[in-house]
Amino acid sequence: MNSTQETGNALAWETRLAQVKDGVEELRLAALAAEHGSCAAFDLAAASMRASTVNLVHYLAVRRHDVRALQDDLARLGLSSLGRMESRVMASLQAVLRVLYTLLAEPVPTDVIEDPSITFDSGPALLEAHAEAILGAGPQGRRTRIMVTMPGEAADDPDLIRRLVEAGMGIMRINCAHDSPAIWQRMVEHLRHAERELGERCLISFDLAGPKLRTGPIAPGPAVFKLRPSRNALGQVTRLARVRLTEEDITGCDGDVPSIPVEASLLSHAKPGDSIAFVDARGRERVLAVIEVRPGECLCETDRSAYVIPGLRFVLRRGQSLIVKGKVGALPAVEQWISLRVGDVLEVVRGEAPGRDAIYDDEGRVAQPAFVSCALAEVFGGVRIGEPILFDDGKIQGVIRDIVDDRLRVEITGTAGGTAKLRSGKGINLPESNLALPALTPKDIEDLAFVAQHADAVAMSFVQRANDIDDLLHELARLDASHLGIILKIETKTAFSRLPELLLSAMRHPPIAVMIARGDLGVEVGFERLSEVQEEILWLCEAAHVPVIWATQVLESLAKGGMPSRAEVSDAAMGSRAECVMLNKGPYILETLAFLRDVLVRIEEHQHKKTARLRKLRVAGSVG
Incomplete structure (x- = not known):
């Protein structure tokens, strides 16, 4: 050169x-x-x-x-x-x-x-100090805390709470949308006892329920109870249908055996080996075999399907002899739903009127469209024609085509599986609408009286504006509870778009944290954008030195069914980039907690936030 x-x-x-x-x-x-x-x-x-x-x-x-x-x-x-x-x-x-x-x-x-x-040095140190202030000290051997949602049964199972603390639960989460102060009180008492016994510290966080956009009741179907044996592909019975007859005026379930109420005289005379004959709701003659009798109830089985309705007459026989007759008592109405397909019209009406399916004329044309109610009046004043509306965690998608007299006319544009069933109590999302909904409801204000006495932190649901935070701070001051940490649940598209403003407002009142409520948030922003959005929330919160709680469906298959999916394991590992990971309740929650703890310990050796940690790899020495 x-x-x-x-x-x-x-x-x-x-x-x-x-x-x-x-x-x-x-x-x-x-x-x-x-x-x-x-x-x-x-x-x-x-x-x-x-x-x-x-x-x-x-x-x-x-x-x-x-x-x-x-x-x-x-x-x-x-x-x-x-x-x-x-x-x-x-x-x-x-x-x-x-x-x-x-x-x-x-x-x-x-x-x-x-x-x-x-x-x-001071930036990461501030984040960790702020995390410790609201989430407690980092656990031994890992940086990421674990929060666990309490099931209602925990109020009567102190051993479960003790084992959770022993297994590494750092924060006990109580959802105020469920149960009652009396039940929450017992949970708190069990936790405090476990802390004293184990010499461990576990914080308590309460989630305020917030305003709930949900579908109203659906008109019930007929009161009927179906008995159906299991059959193989050839139609052969592989398992008899079992039912428990009881003199109690309710239906229930003993393990996997359903029950129906009958007149007490029928039960007092029944013996094993007897039969109970009846004609079901379709006019079919059916027989139940009595196989076990206990005080106030008897267990029966049959190899034929049957439809039982209230008032149906049962005849107890012993051989050829008629012993006694008795009637079936009250049965619950069958839960109904609204069946929806793409192109259907669904009307959303203000109030709590029981919804129903579409009504058709003799030629199969829709005479009256299906409708469902919504009790929140603010919905009807905040939506505009052309805006999207989603139901049941986004399984049903629609567009608002008309608004008349507190009634939204919705065209269904997408359904999961072709035909979807919309039931009562399902979530409604309006991601593009400007709803004037206060995040703090009268129920939340009532619950805060209990929360203020027992919580270390309070999570605010449906927070969307700085004014929402002001309202919560005002109530905490009124209750002399300004020391409580505040967790902002980011679960709407609006909250995400205003996150910098919300952070700056909340930074007036530390300690604070942010929860990425990925269930509703995914519905609102679209699941294809969820990964991008949760990344941006992590970045913004790290810049503000505000700790993050990674929430919703973490290892859910493991917690509920005992086996995680591969995707869930990767998701749990991704949660290590937050300061806390939240688990929901499930029958396998103890196993899930242990599994998550192991995943976090392992991944934190390799990753911190966005930074790969180049720990010595054993596999690197396998060649050469």
């Missing part, structure tokens, strides 16, 4: 360095300008969150730029590509600039040399 080429290469190198330096300098100046324009936000932030507020503002300013080309250039130079700057934005920019100025043989500006308010 001749001198001319060397000179040209040197000039090209310097030009490239200068361009990269200018690009990074532009980001730094944008961050500083944003800081100078946000003094009011800094003044309102709590003293312990002020530096974190500055860092968040810096991060937002940088992320208003597309930095991808600059990142590639930095990587080619062997410098940090700024891809892990969340917790220390200005320190990351200044560190890169110092190297670039030095490579260019230019004097480094004083304000680039001086340490910023958040350094490489």
Whole structure:
């Protein structure tokens, strides 16, 4: 290479360095300008969150730029590509600039040399301190805490709570949408007893129920009880149908055996070997064989299907002799649903009127469309024609085509499996609508009286505006409970789009955390966007030094059925990037807790937030 080429290469190198330096300098100046324009936000932030507020503002300013080309250039130079700057934005920019100025043989500006308010060490330390303030100390051997949702049965099972604490539960979650203060009280008492016994500390977080957009009741079907034996592909009976006759005026289930009420005289005379003859609701003659008798009940079986209705006459026989007659008591109505397909019309009406399926005329045309009710009046004033509406966790999708007299006319545009069944109590999502729904309901305010006495933190459902946080702070102050930590549940598209505003508002009242409520959030933003959205929430919260709780359906197949799916294991490992992972209740919750604990310990050796940790790999030594 001749001198001319060397000179040209040197000039090209310097030009490239200068361009990269200018690009990074532009980001730094944008961050500083944003800081100078946000003094009011800094003044309102709590003293312990002020530096974190500055860092968040810096991060937002940088992320208003597309930095991808600059990142590639930095990587080619062997410098940090700024891809892990969340917790220390200005320190990351200044560190890169110092190297670039030095490579260019230019004097480094004083304000680039001086340490910023958040350094490489203090940024992560602040996040961990804020996490400890609301989620408790990090457990032995891992960084990520585990929160477990309590089932109602835990109120009467102190051993379950004790074993959960022993297995690594760091936060007990009680959902105020279920059970009652009396049940919550017993859960709290069991936990405190377990803490004393084990010498462990476990925090308590209460989820406020918030406003619930749900479908109203569905008109019930007929009161009928179906008996059906199991058959193989050839129609041969492989398992007899069993039923328990009881004198109690309710139906229930003893294990997998259903029960129906009958007149007491029938039961008092029954003996094993007797038969009970009847004509079912279809006019078919049927016989039940009595196989076991206990006080107040008898167990029967049959090899034929039968439809039993209230008032049906049973005849107890012993051989050819008629012993006694008795009638079937009250039976519950069969749960109904609204059957929907793409192209159908569903009307959503204000109130609590029992919904029903569509009514057809003699020629099979829809005479009256199906309808379902919704009790929240705010829905009908906040929606617009053309906006999407989703039901049952997004399994049924529709578009609002008309709005008349507190009635929404919805065209069904998508259903899971072709034909979907819409039942009562299913969620309604309006991701594009501007609903004037307060996050704090009268029930929440009532529940807060109990929460204030027993909680370490309170999670706010359906938070969407800074005013929602103000309302909660006002109620906590009224209850002399301003010490409680606040968890913002991000579960709507609106909440996600306003997350920076919500963070800045909540940073007035630490300790705070954010829960990624991925169930409703996935429905609202679309499941195809959920991975992207949860990433952005993690980044923003790390920039604010606000801990994150990774929630919804973590290892759900394991908790409910005893076996995880492969995708769930990967999802659980991804949860290690948050400060806490939440498990929901299930019969295998203890096994799930142990499984999750093992996954977190292993993955944290390899990954911290977005940073791969290059631990020595045993497999790397298998060759050579």
